[in-house]
Amino acid sequence: MTVRVAGLSKSFGARTVLKELDLTAPGGELTALIGRSGCGKSTLLRIIAGFDRPDAGTVTIAGSTVTDVPSHRRRIGYVTQEGHLFPHLTVAGNVTFGLPRRVRRDDQVVAELLELVALDRRYARRYPHQLSGGEQQRVALARALATRPDVVLLDEPFSALDAELRVDTRRAVTAALAATHTTTLLVTHDLSEALSLAKQVAVLRDGMIVQAGLPEEIYRRPADRAVAAFVGELTAIPALLAGDKAVTALGTIALTESAHGTGSVLVRPEQIVVTDPRPGLPLATTLAIDFRGHDGLVRLLVDVEIGKGLTVTARVAGQLLPTPGQRVGVRLTGIALATGA
Numbered sequence: 451m452t453v454r455v456a457g458l459s460k461s462f463g464a465r466t467v468l469k470e471l472d473l474t475a476p477g478g479e480l481t482a483l484i485g486r487s488g489c490g491k492s493t494l495l496r497i498i499a500g501f502d503r504p505d506a507g508t509v510t511i512a513g514s515t516v517t518d519v520p521s522h523r524r525r526i527g528y529v530t531q532e533g534h535l536f537p538h539l540t541v542a543g544n545v546t547f548g549l550p551r552r553v554r555r556d557d558q559v560v561a562e563l564l565e566l567v568a569l570d571r572r573y574a575r576r577y578p579h580q581l582s583g584g585e586q587q588r589v590a591l592a593r594a595l596a597t598r599p600d601v602v603l604l605d606e607p608f609s610a611l612d613a614e615l616r617v618d619t620r621r622a623v624t625a626a627l628a629a630t631h632t633t634t635l636l637v638t639h640d641l642s643e644a645l646s647l648a649k650q651v652a653v654l655r656d657g658m659i660v661q662a663g664l665p666e667e668i669y670r671r672p673a674d675r676a677v678a679a680f681v682g683e684l685t686a687i688p689a690l691l692a693g694d695k696a697v698t699a700l701g702t703i704a705l706t707e708s709a710h711g712t713g714s715v716l717v718r719p720e721q722i723v724v725t726d727p728r729p730g731l732p733l734a735t736t737l738a739i740d741f742r743g744h745d746g747l748v749r750l751l752v753d754v755e756i757g758k759g760l761t762v763t764a765r766v767a768g769q770l771l772p773t774p775g776q777r778v779g780v781r782l783t784g785i786a787l788a789t790g791a
C-alpha cells in the first residue's frame with residue numbers, strides 16, 4: 451500500500467522541522483530515509499504513524515487520507531531504536547501483544563515470530579530485563595511484524611546490534627517484509643544499509659526531500675554536491691567542462707549533466723582506476739594507504755604540468771594496494787557530477 455505525504459509541515463516552537471515535504475513510498479517496497487542528525491527523519495515517521503500531528507499537509511495510505519485517523523487504527527508497525535518493550539510481559543507476551551487472545555497462547559506462533567528475527571524460541575519465557583539490547587530490539591521487531599501491518603516504520607532498528615547480528619537480522623526482517631509486500635520506511639544512519647536494502651532512497655535536508663530515487667541514482671547521479679558528499683567519499687578534480695564530458699589531469703570523464711567552462715568534477719574513489727605505470731596514462735605517486743580489509747583508500751599525488759600537483763583518493767582492492775612511494779598510472783571511469791570553478 452502506497453504511503454504518500456504531501457505538503458507536510460511541522461514546527462516545534464520557533465524551529466521549523468518539516469517544510470511542505472512531499473514523499474511517496476511505493477507500496478510493498480522499502481524506502482530508506484537518510485539525512486543529517488536532526489533533519490526531521492523521526493518527526494516524519496512519527497507523523498506517518500499518527501503520534502504527532504502535522505501543522506499542515508496530508509498523509510495518505512493506499513489513497514485514503516489518514517491524517518485524522520488515530521495511530522492505533524492506521525495498521526502501522528513502528529519500531530524505534532529503543533524498542534520500548536513492555537517490561538512486565540515475557541518475550542512471548544510482548545510479541546503477541548497485538549494479536550487475538552486465542553493466538554497469543556499458540557507456542558508455534560511465538561516460535562515463528564522469534565525465528566523471523568533470528569531469536570531462539572527458548573527466549574519466549576524471558577523478560578526484557580533478561581535480554582541484551584540487541585535481543586530486545588529483535589523482540590520489538592517481531593512484535594511490530596506480528597499483526598501483519600500494512601506499513602512498517604523502522605527508526606534505526608538495527609543500530610544497537612553488532613555487525614554480524616545486524617546483517618542476519620536485517621536480512622531476515624527485510625525478507626519477511628518483502629514476502630508480505632509490506633510497505634516499509636526505514637530511517638538509518640548506515641549508508642550502506644540504506645543503499646543495499648532500499649528500493650528507494652530519500653534524502654532529507656532542511657525539512658525537505660532533496661532527492662528520492664533508486665540507490666544507484668542517488669549514489670551515481672546525486673542531485674547536488676551535498677547529496678554526493680553525504681552518500682560517499684568524494685574528490686573534486688579541476689576540469690575543463692566541455693558539454694557532456696570533462697577534461698582533467700587524470701583524463702576525460704562523462705558528465706551527469708551537460709556543463710561548460712572551467713570547474714571541477716566530483717568523483718568517487720572507485721572511479722579512479724589505479725594501474726601499473728603505462729605510456730600515455732597520467733602518473734601519480736602513492737602518498738598513503740588507509741587499509742580497510744577488503745579494500746583500501748589510496749592517497750595519490752598526480753603529476754600535473756602546471757601548479758603544485760593534485761591530490762586524489764582512489765579505492766583499490768585489498769590485494770592490489772600499492773605501497774607508499776610507489777609510482778602508478780591513473781585514469782577515470784564512469785560518470786561525474788560537474789560543479790563550478
Ligand SMILES: Nc1ncnc2c1ncn2[C@@H]1O[C@H](COP(=O)(O)OP(=O)(O)OP(=O)(O)O)[C@@H](O)[C@H]1O
Nearest residue numbers: 462463465467485486487488489490491492493494
Ligand atoms: N517533541 C519535540 N519538541 C521539540 N523539538 C522537537 C521535538 N521532536 C523533535 N524536535 C526537534 O526537531 C528536530 C528534528 O528531530 P528529529 O528527531 O525528527 O530528527 P532526526 O532527523 O530523526 O534526527 P536523528 O537522526 O538525530 O535521530 C530536532 O532539532 C529536534 O530537536
